[in-house]
Structures are given as structure tokens and as C-alpha cells.
Amino acid sequence: MIRFEDIGLRYGTGPEVLRHVNFTLTPGSFHFMTGASGAGKSSLLRLMYLGLRPTRGTITLFGRDVASLKRADLPALRRQIGVVFQNFRLLDNLSALDNVALPLRMAGAGEAESREHVVELLDWVGLGEHLDARPPTLSGGQQQRIAIARSVIARPRLLLADEPTGNVDDSIGMRLLYLFEELHKLGTTVVIATHNEGLISRFAHPRLHLDCGILSVIAAGLPLPMNIMAPLALPTGLTSGLALPGCWS
Amino acid sequence: MLRHRLDLPLAEDSTGRLLVWIMAVMVYLAIVALAGSMVLAGMAGRWESGLTGRLTVQIASLPDEGVRVARGGTAADTTAPLALRTELTLALLRGTPGVTRAEAVTTAAAHKLLEPWLGTALLDDLPLPALIDVTVAPDGRLDVTALADRLARSVPGARLDNHAAWLTDLRMLAHTAQMVALAVVMLVGGAAVAAVVFAVRTGLAIHSPVVELLHIMGATDNYVARQFEAHVMGLALRGGMVGLGLALVTVLALHQATGDASAGLLPEMGLESTEWLALLAVPVVAALLAVVTARWTVLRALVSLP
Numbered sequence: 098m099i100r101f102e103d104i105g106l107r108y109g110t111g112p113e114v115l116r117h118v119n120f121t122l123t124p125g126s127f128h129f130m131t132g133a134s135g136a137g138k139s140s141l142l143r144l145m146y147l148g149l150r151p152t153r154g155t156i157t158l159f160g161r162d163v164a165s166l167k168r169a170d171l172p173a174l175r176r177q178i179g180v181v182f183q184n185f186r187l188l189d190n191l192s193a194l195d196n197v198a199l200p201l202r203m204a205g206a207g208e209a210e211s212r213e214h215v216v217e218l219l220d221w222v223g224l225g226e227h228l229d230a231r232p233p234t235l236s237g238g239q240q241q242r243i244a245i246a247r248s249v250i251a252r253p254r255l256l257l258a259d260e261p262t263g264n265v266d267d268s269i270g271m272r273l274l275y276l277f278e279e280l281h282k283l284g285t286t287v288v289i290a291t292h293n294e295g296l297i298s299r300f301a302h303p304r305l306h307l308d309c310g311i312l313s314v315i316a317a318g319l320p321l322p323m324n325i326m327a328p329l330a331l332p333t334g335l336t337s338g339l340a341l342p343g344c345w346s
Numbered sequence: 347m348l349r350h351r352l353d354l355p356l357a358e359d360s361t362g363r364l365l366v367w368i369m370a371v372m373v374y375l376a377i378v379a380l381a382g383s384m385v386l387a388g389m390a391g392r393w394e395s396g397l398t399g400r401l402t403v404q405i406a407s408l409p410d411e412g413v414r415v416a417r418g419g420t421a422a423d424t425t426a427p428l429a430l431r432t433e434l435t436l437a438l439l440r441g442t443p444g445v446t447r448a449e450a451v452t453t454a455a456a457h458k459l460l461e462p463w464l465g466t467a468l469l470d471d472l473p474l475p476a477l478i479d480v481t482v483a484p485d486g487r488l489d490v491t492a493l494a495d496r497l498a499r500s501v502p503g504a505r506l507d508n509h510a511a512w513l514t515d516l517r518m519l520a521h522t523a524q525m526v527a528l529a530v531v532m533l534v535g536g537a538a539v540a541a542v543v544f545a546v547r548t549g550l551a552i553h554s555p556v557v558e559l560l561h562i563m564g565a566t567d568n569y570v571a572r573q574f575e576a577h578v579m580g581l582a583l584r585g586g587m588v589g590l591g592l593a594l595v596t597v598l599a600l601h602q603a604t605g606d607a608s609a610g611l612l613p614e615m616g617l618e619s620t621e622w623l624a625l626l627a628v629p630v631v632a633a634l635l636a637v638v639t640a641r642w643t644v645l646r647a648l649v650s651l652p
Contacts, residue, residue, distance in 0.1 A: 148562045150652050168649075169566075176564030186559050190355035199353065203565050 098124060099145065099255065099286065104154035106140055114140050118154070118312045120305060122288070124254075127281045129297050130290040132307030138290045139183070141307060142257050145288065146180045147171060159254060176204055179253035181261045185244040187232040193219060193243050194228045200251040218246045222276070223269070237264040245273055249280055256280060258289045262296060270296060353560060354553050356577040361545045365578070369585025369632060370592070372538040376531050377593035377628050383527030384621045390520035394513055401480040401490070403439065405431050406503040407473040432476040435501050439480055444488025451477035475503075535635060542582075542636045546574055546643040561651045571644040575637045582636035586629025593625070
């Protein structure tokens with residue numbers, strides 16, 4: 098279970114980019130995360146994969162209060178989280194095979210069993226012919242698939258993806274989302290941040306919608322409330338009555 | 347096959363090449379300083395062991411010895427000839443408890459000792475003192491001061507030399523040389539540590555996005571530190587081997603040069619096999635120091651990550 102209670106986040110002395118964020122993700126749930134650029138999606142994902150500490154509030158991850166954990170306990174917790182970064186963050190000096198094997202290596206898995214799983218997964222995402230290729234020699238879409246394969250190879254309990262289908266065509270995007278669906282069915286909690294309404298509409302999953310740092314949980318199939326959609330629809334100068342100070346600055 | 351071993355592309359950093367040469371210089375200086383210290387300590391030791399338990403009695407030639415001899419004198423008289431006083435001194439020494447051996451140094455042997463300093467031309471004309479080499483029982487029952495007094499009273503021109511002043515100076519020299527060498531090694535070690543800290547911090551700065559990524563993905567601090575340790579170990583060993591090679595050439599060259607120059611004047615200036623082993627171990631010790639430093643630097647830096 099993942100629970101965020103009254104979470105606030107600010108960078109340095111700047112304004113709060115997340116305010117009073119409260120939600121609970123039950124094990125095996127699947128959520129999309131939506132919101133305009135700058136709404137706080139990446140910040141919320143960073144909090145979820147323990148890349149940041151909140152300014153206030155309590156994060157409970159897999160039933161453990163993160164703030165109360167010792168530093169030495171955090172790596173094991175992080176290894177239960179798979180992350181697909183928006184800019185992939187692959188290691189350019191490693192082959193596709195080694196990039197995907199990284200989580201297994203960190204977990205101390207043997208090379209032989211790692212290779213078998215990695216090759217199978219890379220084959221599945223259509224990169225079976227590129228095992229030894231370095232990321233810079235691959236297209237954006239291919240790199241994205243490596244990033245996705247790396248995020249799921251260790252069967253994480255929580256999978257976080259930031260625009261995982263941003264660089265691939267719709268057919269591959271659907272294929273990747275079906276991979277996330279498969280993981281979800283196996284019990285992985287999945288949160289996918291995306292702008293792709295077309296993809297969202299094909300899957301009946303609730304969404305975590307962020308608007309100027311404030312989170313709303315919207316049930317599957319329901320449209321976004323008007324007061325949330327308004328800032329997206331109106332020109333910047335006309336949103337001051339709806340948007341919170343600093344949200345669009 | 348998963349061929350890769352280091353996740354961080356540390357081998358591409360230019361600071362790595364610099365560290366190799368820094369370690370080479372450090373290891374070179376440390377080995378030369380240590381070798382110098384060992385040679386001096388060994389030399390002093392060999393000198394000391396040669397002199398410990400030994401005394402030398404000098405019986406000087408007296409200016410009017412020839413005249414007095416013609417008149418016929420006794421041994422206790424300043425008129426007694428050198429040979430007679432030498433015999434008296436030998437008898438006195440041999441009768442002294444605690445003296446196990448007393449032998450006069452032959453003129454030929456004395457000449458041989460002086461030849462390296464004075465050459466052969468002058469020796470025949472010089473009024474050399476008679477020398478008696480005395481071996482003392484190791485039980486310490488001989489009162490050296492009392493013996494010296496007795497000799498001075500009994501035999502004109504006789505003087506007992508227990509080498510104490512010489513040995514004290516020698517010990518001081520060896521000790522000072524060792525301290526200097528130790529200071530050099532410490533300074534070199536400190537500089538090497540600073541160089542490793544700099545290289546590792548630079549590596550952390552250059553690769554901070556990857557380090558952060560590994561951290562987020564669940565890498566332990568030890569996992570990240572091991573990457574730097576392995577990298578630094580390789581660089582330090584490479585540098586150390588270069589430094590060792592250069593230092594061995596230098597030490598052997600110095601050994602050869604001093605061996606030629608000091609023949610007959612100084613004790614042998616070689617190194618024991620254990621000392622050679624100690625010198626060979628310097629690159630390994632330097633590499634271990636570098637690894638420990640790298641680990642410490644990385645672990646300290648990673649604390650700042652969430």
C-alpha cells in the first residue's frame with residue numbers, strides 16, 4: 098500500500114509545487130497521472146520513487162513510514178520500485194542488455210539467470226536484435242523500450258512511468274501499455290503519467306489528476322471536472338481566478 | 347553475455363590518466379625514500395654490530411721514544427719502546443676479567459685499513475700508533491672506565507676507545523635519516539590521498555546524473571563505492587607499477603654507483619631480501635590506500651543524496 102498524507106513539497110525557498118496531497122494506492126491498483134505541464138506530476142513521481150523528501154506530510158510505502166526508515170533500509174525499498182523516466186536515463190556506456198540487467202545486478206542476481214530474463218524481455222519489446230547496441234545508436238523509441246524493459250525486469254511492486262509512450266507510435270504504445278497491464282495483473286501497482294488521452298480512454302483505470310500542485314483522484318471513465326479543466330482551456334492571463342499563485346509562472 | 351562490470355563510465359575520465367602519473371610519482375618517491383632509509387639503517391646496523399662488544403686500544407708513538415730507548419727504560423716509563431708498551435698493554439688486558447680476547451693489529455693490517463684514505467706512499471713514514479683489538483665478554487662485567495684509567499696510568503700513550511661517541515653519532519644519523527624518510531613517505535602518502543580525493547570527487551561530479559540514477563534505482567552506497575574502488579584500484583596499481591619500475595632502476599643505479607665509490611671505506615650498502623619485498627609491496631599498499639580513500643570519499647558524498 099502506498100499512502101500520501103498531507104504532502105507538501107517546495108524546492109528551496111520557492112513556492113509549494115505540491116500542496117496537501119492525499120491519496121492511497123491499494124496493492125495491484127492501476128492509475129494514470131494527468132495534469133498540465135508544470136502541474137507537479139514529475140515532482141509527485143519523484144516523491145513516489147524516493148528521489149525527493151517531502152517538505153511536510155507522511156509517505157507510507159509498502160506499509161512503512163518512509164521518514165522513519167534508516168538510510169540503509171531505503172535501497173531495498175527503492176529496488177521494489179520500477180521507474181520509466183521521461184528522458185529514459187539510460188547509461189550510454191552500457192549495451193541494451195546491460196542497461197536492462199542493471200536492476201538485477203543491483204539485487205545481486207547471477208549473470209546466467211539475468212541474461213535469460215533480459216534477452217526474453219528485450220525480445221518481447223522488439224529489441225531482440227539490438228542486445229549489444231549502445232543507447233546513443235538507437236532511436237528514441239528504441240531507447241524508451243529499453244527504459245521500460247529496465248523498469249519491469251525485476252518485477253517491481255510499484256511501477257512508475259513518466260510519459261512512457263511519448264516517443265513511440267500508437268501501436269508500440271499500446272503494446273507497452275499491455276505490458277504494464279500484464280504486470281498489474283501480476284500484482285504490481287502501476288502509476289503512469291501521460292498526456293495521451295487517447296490511450297487513457299482505452300483503459301478503464303482511475304486517474305490522479307494534478308492541477309497546480311493539488312491532486313484530485315478521479316474514478317475510471319469519469320470526465321475531468323470543469324474547474325480542473327478550465328486552466329487548461331483558458332489563456333494564461335485569464336486563469337488567475339482559478340489557478341493558484343505561482344502555478345503558471 | 348553480460349560483459350560490463352562498471353556502470354559508471356569512469357574509464358573515460360581524463361582525471362584517471364592524471365591519477366596514474368600522480369601515483370607513479372608518489373610510489374617512486376616513497377620507494378626511493380624508504381630504500382635510502384633502509385640502506386642507512388642497515389649500514390649503521392652493520393657498523394654497530396661490528397663494533398659492539400669491541401674495544402680498541404691505541405698506543406701512540408712518543409716523540410722522544412728513540413732516545414729514551416737507547417738509555418734502556420721500563421714499560422711504565424715513557425721511555426719504553428712502542429713494542430714493549432704494546433706487550434705490557436696486551437698482558438694487562440688479557441689479565442682483566444671480562445676481556446675475552448686482546449690481539450695486536452699487525453702493521454700490515456693497519457696499513458691495509460688506512461690505505462683507502464692515505465694511499466700507500468705516506469704510510470711507511472707515518473708514526474702509526476699500535477692498535478690492539480679487544481673483545482669484551484657480553485656479560486657486562488668489564489668496567490670500561492676503570493680499564494681506561496688503569497691503562498692510562500700504567501702505559502704511557504695508551505688510550506682506550508670504546509667507540510661510544512662514534513656509535514652515538516652513527517645511531518643519530520641513522521635515526522635522523524629514518525625520520526626524514528618516514529616524513530617523506532607520510533607527505534607522499536598525504537599527497538596521494540589528496541589526489542585520489544580530487545579524482546573521485548571529480549568523477550562524482552562528472553557522473554552525478556548516473557550516480558543519482560543508480561541511487562534511485564536502489565543501488566546501495568557500497569555498490570556505487572565499489573565502482574569507484576575498482577576504477578581507482580586499477581589506476582593506482584598501474585601508476586604504482588610504473589613508479590616501482592622507475593624506483594627500482596634508480597635504487598639499483600645508486601647501489602651500483604655507491605658500491606663502486608665506497609669500496610673499502612663503508613660497509614656494504616645492500617638491502618636484505620625482506621627489505622626488497624617491502625619495497626615491492628609499496629605499490630600494493632599505495633593501491634590499498636587509494637581504494638580506502640576512494641571508498642571514504644564516495645560514501646561521504648553519497649550521504650547528501652535523499
